[in-house]
Amino acid sequence: MKQILILITVLLLSANTINSTNKKIMDYKNETTELEALYAVAKEEMKNSKEPFLIWAGGDAPNQQDMLRDQFRKRFPGIDIEIIVDLSTYHDLKVYQQLNDGFLEPDVVMLQTMNDFENWTKMGVLEPFKSEGFKHIREGYSDPNGHFIGAFIFAFLPQYAKNGLDFTPKNYNDFLNPVFKDKLVLTPPHDDDAVLYVFDHIIKKYGKDYLYKLKAQNPTFVRGTAAPAALVGQKGFLGNIVGYPTYPNQPSEAFIPQDDFFITWPQRAAMFKLTKHKATAKLFLAYLASYEFQSSRESWSTRTDVTDMGGLKPIQEYKNTDPLDFIKWMRDRKHIHELRTLFIEIFGEVKGESPLTDPRLMRVYYNTL
Numbered sequence: 001m002k003q004i005l006i007l008i009t010v011l012l013l014s015a016n017t018i019n020s021t022n023k024k025i026m027d028y029k030n031e032t033t034e035l036e037a038l039y040a041v042a043k044e045e046m047k048n049s050k051e052p053f054l055i056w057a058g059g060d061a062p063n064q065q066d067m068l069r070d071q072f073r074k075r076f077p078g079i080d081i082e083i084i085v086d087l088s089t090y091h092d093l094k095v096y097q098q099l100n101d102g103f104l105e106p107d108v109v110m111l112q113t114m115n116d117f118e119n120w121t122k123m124g125v126l127e128p129f130k131s132e133g134f135k136h137i138r139e140g141y142s143d144p145n146g147h148f149i150g151a152f153i154f155a156f157l158p159q160y161a162k163n164g165l166d167f168t169p170k171n172y173n174d175f176l177n178p179v180f181k182d183k184l185v186l187t188p189p190h191d192d193d194a195v196l197y198v199f200d201h202i203i204k205k206y207g208k209d210y211l212y213k214l215k216a217q218n219p220t221f222v223r224g225t226a227a228p229a230a231l232v233g234q235k236g237f238l239g240n241i242v243g244y245p246t247y248p249n250q251p252s253e254a255f256i257p258q259d260d261f262f263i264t265w266p267q268r269a270a271m272f273k274l275t276k277h278k279a280t281a282k283l284f285l286a287y288l289a290s291y292e293f294q295s296s297r298e299s300w301s302t303r304t305d306v307t308d309m310g311g312l313k314p315i316q317e318y319k320n321t322d323p324l325d326f327i328k329w330m331r332d333r334k335h336i337h338e339l340r341t342l343f344i345e346i347f348g349e350v351k352g353e354s355p356l357t358d359p360r361l362m363r364v365y366y367n368t369l
Helices: 002-047 068-077 087-101 114-123 172-176 195-205 210-216 226-231 278-289 323-331 332-346 360-365
Strands: 055-056 081-086 106-110 148-160 239-243 251-253 263-271
Touching: 002 278, 055 087, 055 278, 068 081, 068 251, 068 278, 081 087, 087 106, 087 114, 106 114, 106 278, 114 323, 148 195, 172 195, 172 210, 172 239, 195 210, 195 239, 195 263, 195 323, 195 332, 195 360, 210 332, 239 251, 263 278, 263 323, 263 360, 323 332
Parallel strands: 055 081, 055 106
Antiparallel strands: 106 263, 148 239, 148 251, 148 263
16 A cells, blocks of 8 residues: 555655656747747837847947847847947936937846846836746836836956965955955946945945955946956956956956855846837847747846856855845935945045046956956
């Protein structure tokens, strides 16, 4: 009798596994079918357009979305796509101005300023769209009614140079070690909300005294996040407190802090009621939400069913990050203003050209130092 019960249990588990696998396969087939159908309509739409399909993306280096642009062009030949990268705080102001004028340049926006998407939803200016992949996006990342989606998970991590140090940093406090004096390259925290958010957590743990100790380290401030991240391990720079995940061939190494909080967030994307190329916008948003695209990134995904994350643990297993917390933090503009004022008092005003126009930084982005 016991053997029969075991056999029944095994058969039921096998049946459930097969059913789950079949459902996944069917879901992905539905996504592919939808993409092909949207692609056919988008091609017809773009045939009759004299303008490219335009995306405004938040960032601080002009080539930050080249990979996405090239990936989309290869997957959907014949779609003339252009992605313009600028600071999210610049893009969003122009969007508000153009919405007020009843005219809008971008077809889709992808920005770090996540509170804007909530504002635009309340204003009734976004065009809702739920693709086949929408239901797989994690709860809280997207608008339940499809007004915007969580397109990617971004993360900022501390970095140290592979050469020049006799110890391996483990947390933010390690960057106060004397070896880093005159050798830190940082984004001005009061110039980027995501960087400011990390420093807010640093203040909560280590106190404001950390900032005065950091000032004594005489860090070099460079506008944007891309250039400081690229400079670690070059030009004598040994560390960056809020940098980028790194690749094996870089002269620096990023790490997840042992006991300190690090930032992750879902970058949001949406189309508008004023969007000119709506069919192509739907194709683009459906592609961003698809298993096909999300599984190609080999990093944390906004989808619940992507398991290949380039060796990373599932994001929910990291107890020192919370992608939804940054969204809540962004809503408290009064607190953000107070933090910026504090950093101005200690470190002074942000100086330098926009990271999108400074010719010196262009050489950093394109690795022509």
